[in-house]
Structures are given as C-alpha cells and as structure tokens.
Amino acid sequence: MDLFPAGLGHDSVGAELARRGVPRREFLSFCASLAALMALPAGSEAAVAAAVSAARRQSVIWLSFQECTGCAESLTRSHSPSLENLLFDLISLDYQHTLQAASGEAAEAARMAAMRENQGKYLVIVDGSVPLANPGYCTIAGMSVADILRETVANAMAVVAVGSCAAYGGLPAAQPNPTGAVPISSLVMDKPVVNVPGCPPIPTVITGVLAYFLTFGRLPELDAQGRPKAFYGETIHDRCYRRPFYDQGKFAESFDDEGARKGWCLFKLGCRGPITYNACATTKWNGGVSFPIQSGHGCLGCSEAKFWDMGPFYQPLSTPTATSRMNLAGAAVAGAAAGLAVLAANLGKKSAAQAAHEPIGVADLVKDKAK
Amino acid sequence: MSANELLIWARGSGFNLALALLVVGLLLRGFEIFSLGRKTDLAPARARSPGSGWKTVFSRTLPPLGLVARSPTTYLGGYVFHVSLFLVIFFYPPHIAFLHALTGATWPALATPVVDGIAAMGLAALVALLVSRIGNPVKRFLSGFADYLAWTLAFLPMLTGYLAYHHLTPDYSLTLGLHILSAELMLALLPFTRLFHAVSLIAARWYTGENFGRKGVAT
The missing domain is CATH 4.10.480.10 (Cytochrome-c3 hydrogenase, C-terminal domain)
Structure with a gap:
C-alpha cells in the first residue's frame, strides 16, 4: 500500500508527511499505536494509515480561556520531536494564542478567515473555562470569551474541550468559584462536544481524538461525561x-x-x-x-x-474529608441533653403512674356479690 | 448532582451528619435505657452465682444444643453474616484507613481477594436469611417493618461495596458514593433501629445472666 501516493492533494496529510520525509515504517507504527489506543480491531492500522494519509488538513481553531496553557504545553512540548507533533503540525491550526505568529487584529482576522473559508467543517478546540460572573474577567480583543465561544462555534463541525478546565470548569471552578466558571459543554448545546479532561491531558490522547476524527470523519464513541471511551474507559x-x-x-x-x-x-x-x-x-x-x-x-x-x-490530596479515598470535632462535640451535648430530657419525661411518667396507683386488696378480688 | 459531587458530599457533610446522628442516638438511647434502671429485687437470691452475667455474655454466643440442626439457616446464616460483616468492616484495607483516620489506630489487613470472598459469603447469607424469613410462616408472622429495615440497612453497604470493588456498574464513583452513603445511613439509624443490638448486646446479656443466676437458672 502506497501511503503517500503522488495523487494526493497538496494539502493532504500524506502529501505533507512525504514532503517532510517521514519514513513509511514510522508512520505505520504510529497508525498501529493509534489503532490500539482507540481499541480498533486487529488489522485496522492499514485503514487508519490510508485514511489519515488521504485526509485533508483539518482546519482547527484553538481558543484559550481561563487556563494556564498547560494543555497546549503538554501537547507541544511532550516528547518532541515525535510523529504526534508532526501530525499536530499537519492539521491546519488557524488560530492559537500561544503558537501563532500573528497577533492583535491580524490574529483575529485569521480566526474570522478560517471560520469563513471552512464554514461547517472546522474543529474548535477549547482549553480553559468560561467565567459567567462578570464578562470582564476574561476577554480577548475586547470581547468576552463567552461571546467569542458563541461566535466561533456557530459554524463549527464539533468542539473538543481539552483539559479539565474546559471539560469541567477545573481549577477556576473550584470552590468558591469566584469567577462563576463553567465548562464548555454547559454553553455549547447545538454542536457535538468531546471532553478530553486532564490537568493536562495526555498528549497522545489529544492527538488520538484528532486522528480518529481525521480517519473516520466523525467523533469517537463517548461515555456519559462526553469522554472518548477508548481513552477514558478504565480507571x-x-x-x-x-x-x-x-x-x-x-x-x-x-x-x-x-x-x-x-x-x-x-x-x-x-x-x-x-x-x-x-x-x-x-x-x-x-x-x-x-x-x-x-x-x-x-x-x-x-x-x-x-x-x-475532593478534599486533601494525601488522604486515602476511603476517609472522610473533614471530620468536624466541633460537630462531634455538639452532637454529644445534644445527645446527652436529649437523653436527660427523655429521662425526665420517663421519671415524670413513672411518678404519675405511682401517684395514680390504687392499691388492690383481697376484697377487690372477690366477685361482686351484687352481680 | 453528579457522581463526583455525591462522593464529595458523602465524604464530607454526609459523614459529619451521620456521625452526629450516631452520637446523638447512642447517648439518647443509652440514657433512656440505663437511667430507668430496675426495681430492687427484695427477694433473697436462690443461688450464689458470681460471674454468671459475664459467662452469659459469652455462652449465648454459642448456639443451644440441637437447635442448629432444627434451624440451620437461622443459625449458620446468622453466624456467616455476622462474622463476614465484622471481618469486612475491620480487615479490608480502605476500611482500616477510614478507622485509622478516625481513631489513629491501625492494624494489619487481610488480602483483598480474601475479604472479597468473605463479603460474597456474607451477602449470600443475608439473602438466605431473608428468603428463610419470608418463606417460613412462623418467622414471617413474627417479622415486622423494623426487621426488614434492619436487614436492608445491613444489606445495602455490603451490596454496594461488592459492586464497587468489582466495578459491576458503569460508574465507579457513583457506586462508591452510594456505598459510603449506605454505610452512613446505617450509622445514622443504628441507634434507632434493631441494629442497636450491636451496642446493647453485651449489657443485655450480662443483665439476663445476672438475673438468671440470682434465680438459680442455668446460664
């Protein structure tokens, strides 16, 4: 099987890999590991390789909101150079604060251009949560991130929430959640949302989800929390x-x-x-x-x-997170007080019974002769 | 409420609430039972029987002769369930960690596959006891809501713990949360249900033994 045939479009992944001189063996090995990661049947690595090779470079818009850039760091600085990184390069990353060369108005123009040229076909990757308590808490180019999200996903094919902040709210949403941070899935209702949680997520898992999308043209099977089962199926x-x-x-x-x-x-x-x-x-x-x-x-x-x-990090999972001694002392006092009250009531009842007691003599036990 | 939120509540506020109810209930019932006392027995003792109360505490742990054969499910099921519950609570590593966090004391654990087998036997015994209770006309007649409530309170933590250990449900966190909640329910209701025998057992047997000894009845 020719993985990088000459007939591939110049913007295909295969053409880009051939241009970069990626060895066929390395590419197949990567596809085999992807197939295994995604729990695909044996022998499907060839289909994965062919599909990834022929796939058009996927337009991706990456939005970063309330986050620490750890997710992007995880992906880009994981084990460079690797084929995963190359593949990441081979998607058309049209907008990403940390990685893009453009800045200011040019950067925003790139986002708008990508949305216009790939209407209904582009992927939106989001890392970070969205603050709802005040739109001013997180803005980009003068727009609140909630508005940017709404505008960007309007014509997207799907949304991938990368990292625990985007998937669940993460650290910004931890108690007492001062910014009113919410996950992406609570704001995007009309598009498929894939959660790829982790702080940060495993780089291979991020690329695996993208590779699945490139291979099959659809999102992977998800669990009840919107996570790909292939990667989040077991503890x-x-x-x-x-x-x-x-x-x-x-x-x-x-x-x-x-x-x-x-x-x-x-x-x-x-x-x-x-x-x-x-x-x-x-x-x-x-x-x-x-x-x-x-x-x-x-x-x-x-x-x-x-x-x-979830309580202290260094405490066993089976232990209570915070046993309140005050609570316990209060309960002891309340219990003792209730016990004394019951005792008083019982003693009162006993006394009343004794007071109402009428002694019975032998005469009372004799049958009434009048009857 | 998500599964993780339920787990957080069960490990935090839920546990504190259950513990508070347990303490309130134990003190309340303790005062209620012990403060009333009994009338002084003015009759002279028929026999001198020092230690008959303590002897009864232990002797009544053994089945009366002949009754095991006549009612095997009740006796064997009862023993298997009680021993199983004791071992699972006190010798499963996460439970020891829990008790260590509460009391500061710790001790060696049993291997988890051993505890697993013991728990399975305990669950089977509980089911057998319930079937026997419902199937036997006399036991059914004698059983009321309080009996079935006590059975349920004992069964739920065992069942959810077993399901959680074996990952037999799609959501482990949810099962673990339900396991902790069911154990908390048992703790909170222990003083107010038949489960209180776990506390009153020794005092009740001691009293019976002393009384019997005084009256010259074999203990």
Whole structure:
C-alpha cells in the first residue's frame, strides 16, 4: 500500500508527511499505536494509515480561556520531536494564542478567515473555562470569551474541550468559584462536544481524538461525561502495575518508607486511581516513559470533575474529608441533653403512674356479690 | 448532582451528619435505657452465682444444643453474616484507613481477594436469611417493618461495596458514593433501629445472666 501516493492533494496529510520525509515504517507504527489506543480491531492500522494519509488538513481553531496553557504545553512540548507533533503540525491550526505568529487584529482576522473559508467543517478546540460572573474577567480583543465561544462555534463541525478546565470548569471552578466558571459543554448545546479532561491531558490522547476524527470523519464513541471511551474507559487503578500490591494489602505508608521503596500501592497516601478514568497507566507520559504512580506519587484524579474539591490530596479515598470535632462535640451535648430530657419525661411518667396507683386488696378480688 | 459531587458530599457533610446522628442516638438511647434502671429485687437470691452475667455474655454466643440442626439457616446464616460483616468492616484495607483516620489506630489487613470472598459469603447469607424469613410462616408472622429495615440497612453497604470493588456498574464513583452513603445511613439509624443490638448486646446479656443466676437458672 502506497501511503503517500503522488495523487494526493497538496494539502493532504500524506502529501505533507512525504514532503517532510517521514519514513513509511514510522508512520505505520504510529497508525498501529493509534489503532490500539482507540481499541480498533486487529488489522485496522492499514485503514487508519490510508485514511489519515488521504485526509485533508483539518482546519482547527484553538481558543484559550481561563487556563494556564498547560494543555497546549503538554501537547507541544511532550516528547518532541515525535510523529504526534508532526501530525499536530499537519492539521491546519488557524488560530492559537500561544503558537501563532500573528497577533492583535491580524490574529483575529485569521480566526474570522478560517471560520469563513471552512464554514461547517472546522474543529474548535477549547482549553480553559468560561467565567459567567462578570464578562470582564476574561476577554480577548475586547470581547468576552463567552461571546467569542458563541461566535466561533456557530459554524463549527464539533468542539473538543481539552483539559479539565474546559471539560469541567477545573481549577477556576473550584470552590468558591469566584469567577462563576463553567465548562464548555454547559454553553455549547447545538454542536457535538468531546471532553478530553486532564490537568493536562495526555498528549497522545489529544492527538488520538484528532486522528480518529481525521480517519473516520466523525467523533469517537463517548461515555456519559462526553469522554472518548477508548481513552477514558478504565480507571487508573484497574490498569495500574501496582494493583497486585493493593490486592495483597501491601501499602506505602509514607513517601520514604520501605513500602514506597518497594513500589507498593499508594492508596494510603491518597492515590485517587480507583475513581479516575484516564489512560495514564497504559499510554503513560513523555513518550511512554512513566506516569505519576510509576514515579512514586499517587494519582491526583486530575481528569475527574471537581477534583480540586475532593478534599486533601494525601488522604486515602476511603476517609472522610473533614471530620468536624466541633460537630462531634455538639452532637454529644445534644445527645446527652436529649437523653436527660427523655429521662425526665420517663421519671415524670413513672411518678404519675405511682401517684395514680390504687392499691388492690383481697376484697377487690372477690366477685361482686351484687352481680 | 453528579457522581463526583455525591462522593464529595458523602465524604464530607454526609459523614459529619451521620456521625452526629450516631452520637446523638447512642447517648439518647443509652440514657433512656440505663437511667430507668430496675426495681430492687427484695427477694433473697436462690443461688450464689458470681460471674454468671459475664459467662452469659459469652455462652449465648454459642448456639443451644440441637437447635442448629432444627434451624440451620437461622443459625449458620446468622453466624456467616455476622462474622463476614465484622471481618469486612475491620480487615479490608480502605476500611482500616477510614478507622485509622478516625481513631489513629491501625492494624494489619487481610488480602483483598480474601475479604472479597468473605463479603460474597456474607451477602449470600443475608439473602438466605431473608428468603428463610419470608418463606417460613412462623418467622414471617413474627417479622415486622423494623426487621426488614434492619436487614436492608445491613444489606445495602455490603451490596454496594461488592459492586464497587468489582466495578459491576458503569460508574465507579457513583457506586462508591452510594456505598459510603449506605454505610452512613446505617450509622445514622443504628441507634434507632434493631441494629442497636450491636451496642446493647453485651449489657443485655450480662443483665439476663445476672438475673438468671440470682434465680438459680442455668446460664
């Protein structure tokens, strides 16, 4: 199979890869890993390769709102140079604050041009949440980000909410949520929205979602929270290489004890792997080198909604987040008071019964002769 | 409310509420029971039986001779369920972590597959006990709302815990949240339902044993 045939359009991914001299073997290997990541049937890597190769460069508008740029950093600085990065280059990234050369009015003009030229066909990637408490909290080129989002997604094909801020509100939405931050899905109702949560998300997962879209022309199968099932179908705990230690009851009690040195389970140190759906334990980070648990730190659950509000990071998941001693003392006082009240009532009842008691003599037990 | 919000509530406010209700209930019932006392028995004791109360606390843990054969489901099911519940609560690692956070005490755990097997036996025993209760005309006649409520309060945490451990539901966080909530429901209602026997058991047996000993009845 010729992956980069001469007949491909000059703006196709295949043509761009050929121009860059990407080896066929490397490209096929990438497609095979993508097929595996997306849980596609065996042998489908060839179909993935052909589809990606022939795909037209996808116009993408990337909007950044209340965020830290960690998501973009994750994607662009992950394990450069890699084919994932090249593929990212090969989408037509028409607007992105951090990466684009244009600025000011020229940048906004690029966004408008991309929207006009690819009407109904472009993808919108959003990282960051939208503040609703006051439109002035986050503006770009004088427009509130809520208005920019509304305007940009109006003619988009689909929206990808990258990172936990865009997917769930993230850190800006943590209690007490001073900016009234909301996720993208609560504002975009009439377009498909894919959530790719994580703080930041795994770069391969971001590229995987885009590759799926390029390959099949549709969005991947999503779970109830709008996440691609291929990447968020299982918990970290279920795929964790330390899971056998959990099953054996072997836990690290501190970050420098014998258990930690032996690589035992980090549940007691607050690992949230059991409730976190993500691909960290399988895809890993930095080119598959490692992931937080492998480097000795528990999972923070960053790809889950409200992960900032789930209590202390270093407390086991099965423990209460905040036991109030005042609450307990108050309950003890209330219980004792209620007990004393019941005691008083019972004693009163007993006294009343004693007072009303009429002694019965033998004469009372004799049948009434009159009857 | 999302699954994660439910979990956050269950681990925070929900737990504090349940714990407060448990403390209020335990003190209330404790005062109520112990403060009333009993009338002084003016009759002379028929026999001297030192320690009969404590002896009864332990002797009544064993089944009366012959009754296991006559009512195997009640006795064996009861033993399996109670032992299972005890082991699961006190020897499953996340539960130990929970008790450690509350009390500061800790102890070795059982391997989780062992606890899993024990929990399955406990669940099976509870189901068998319910079937027996409903199927046997005498037990059915003697059973009321309070009995079925106590059964439900004990069954729900076991069931949700088992479902959560095996990921048998689509949303693990939701199942975990429901597991914690069901355990909190059990804690909150423990003082006000038949589950209170977990607390009153020793005092009640001791009193019965002492009374019997005084009257010359074998304990």
